[in-house]
Amino acid sequence: MVMSEREVSINVPVELPTEVKSLFLPIPKNMVEEVYRSDEYLVLIGPAHPGSGHMRIILRLKGDYIVEAIPDPGYVHRAVEKLAETRLFVHNIPLVERPTIAESSIMDHGYVRAIEELGQLDVPPRAQYLRVIMDELSRIGDHLYDTGILAVFLGHSTGYMWGFGLREFIVDALARMTGARITVSFVIPSGVRWDVHPDTLRYIYNMTFFIEKKIDELGTIFTKNPVTVSRMKSVGVLTKDECIRFGAVGPFLRACGVEYDNRKVRPYAVYDQLEWEVPVADEGDAYSRFLVRVEEIRQSLNIIRQAVKNIPEGPVIGSKLMARVPPKERERVAKDIRNYLFRLLIGLTLPEGEATTLTEAARGTLLYSLVSDGKSNVPYRLRMITPSWYNLRPFMESLKGYRLMDLPAIYGSWGYFPPEADR
């Protein structure tokens, strides 16, 4: 049967729906109109979605291919930078760790290093080693956390159980060291709060072997699971050049083939005295972003073992601070600053100037710029840029050109953590 073709025009109303205003879409009105008139459409992902913390992504789709992705962050913007200007230098330690609570020790470490740099405070070697042990524990914890969330995104609840089940050991180790499961606030200017008992260190040492074994098992269950591989391989690809241009950091930058790790490039604490490698991948896809972090867990375990073996004896509070403790108390305070914490640190006023520190947090570069005016005992300005905030732009770029159903895999692979990004 032959049908004659003819053009039919259907009258589609192109007035914008009224919801566009009430949804507070942070995109220009003419873009909505343009999409409305063409054969594309807008899809809003979030704010409530299965990720950790909330953000909205506004997708412009053609068919089911993503043409453009516009982020709408700020659902967890809690004004850390402003609040820091009303608190003492030491009071800010619990504040700056809140944005990335799963790796609180690293957040403290970066901030405290800025204080130490401005105030020229010294840190004894034992405290440096303890900081490294805590940082690496946090890093492992955070990568396991991201593994769990990635598994949730992929609908693989066993992966979630494994990630968080293993994290329980990390949390336990932190609790034994510091008394707090998650928010440790253990790193203070010029040292750490108290010395850690050798038994605890031995426990941590033994635990690393257990975790290593379990990471291998996790490999068969989740990491190398054919479903995981086929959903994540070759999606969300960014080339090396794009990664740099859009400013990816940390493991996500290394997954594009750039060998940059702040612990190697601008070494702090005792990272230059330990032997470890920087895992790098060349593919730049979602799967390599995940694999690099799994490999990093092994490296961190390695670092912890070395640090526990090599840790020197000695005080954990620096000599400049100790000089202000009465001599008969010094021996005790050098091992445990309790009772003297406020007396020594509350009046801490830093000389005028600015210190910028780069720290390698689990998800990448963590930058603090601390400006002190020389008179106040609160920061004049604290600039804090967290890895997820750097990674937001490359994350959006990596969505473009892929299909809507790839979004969960790509989102999970970036380990994007909104509380961290919004601060």
Add this chain to the structure above:
Amino acid sequence: MGDTGVNTLKITLKSIGIDIKLLPDSWASWGTKFSIWPAHLVTACCGVEFAHTSAPGYDAERWGFLPIFGPRQTNAIVIEGTVTRKMAKVVKVAYEQMPYPKFVIAMGSCAMEGGVFWNSYHVVRVSDIVPVDAWVMGCPPTPEAVIRAIRMVQDKIEGKEVKPNIRPSQFDLTKLKPDKPQRPPNPPHRIEFELIKDINVCKPMPNVKWELGQKLVDGFKSTLGNGVKNAVVRNVNDLCITLDSAGRLREAVESAFKLGFDHVKSINVIDLINAGVFRMEYVLGSYMNKELMPVLLTIYFDVPRDEAKVPSIIDLYPGADYQERELYDLFGVWFEGNPWMGSNFLLDPDTPVKYPLRKEYRIPSLKGVVVER
């Protein structure tokens, strides 16, 4: 809202005013009690401990507590920490979408009074948004505490008295020997921003020797000519260049880009309110040039506060885009050339203040005395 399990599982025939129960009360409450399914609504960092509650370590599913994604299939919300102004709308929408009977557990000190963020301009209290059935304290609360709150909600469903199921150990404070009076430590908060005219951010450290840095500094001085007010090696791997105006930024950034500084680490604004200027700070770094990898190049210049206009650099460094938009949001610095200027990014449209990070906007501060015991 006192609508708990039992009395909502019924149909009311309005015309004759008879309630028809779908299930006997005891069955209904028993069923509801062991199927508290919370919506997945991680409002902030307490979500980490919430995730542990459902993970193998604590396994709250033993009490029938199982997180589910969409609010339409759930009957509980656990508010996991801080609720920001932007999130408050979402919480409200999610709550309204849930079918009855529904319960709210507010988790963390942030949800009660703001916790660490009590004086933030972007944080609201949960009790102002949705009715709360159980509170969990802590920052973050431990999974055990969350489970206790679940037990409290279960008691509420059964119509029992809702009370904490652990009793804190008590002792009589009046019998304590009074401590010897404590001297408060030296002045807790000394905020003297009013006195600050200028901050010397470019102070070089004493005796720094770094040849590459000196070479770079000389290079910048010669290419930018009199546009450079001051160029010094601040520390090893740390250069600091001060330009005389915002107009020179493009030139400086372009020459840095040619040298191999291929990404922006930070854009920052320091508000020098008494001098009437914003001090802009650009920190550049390099990934591709091995020699420059550890180097931080910091560029400073001042722009007047009342007419803060700065050329955008997103054509060279697309990665700086979101930082520029953020600083517009927080300080109101206009980056000329960035197409998104003038729209909110991080902040909620209803935030009571515009440009909250400017110094003239003061938030309450804990200036009280901290007494040590």
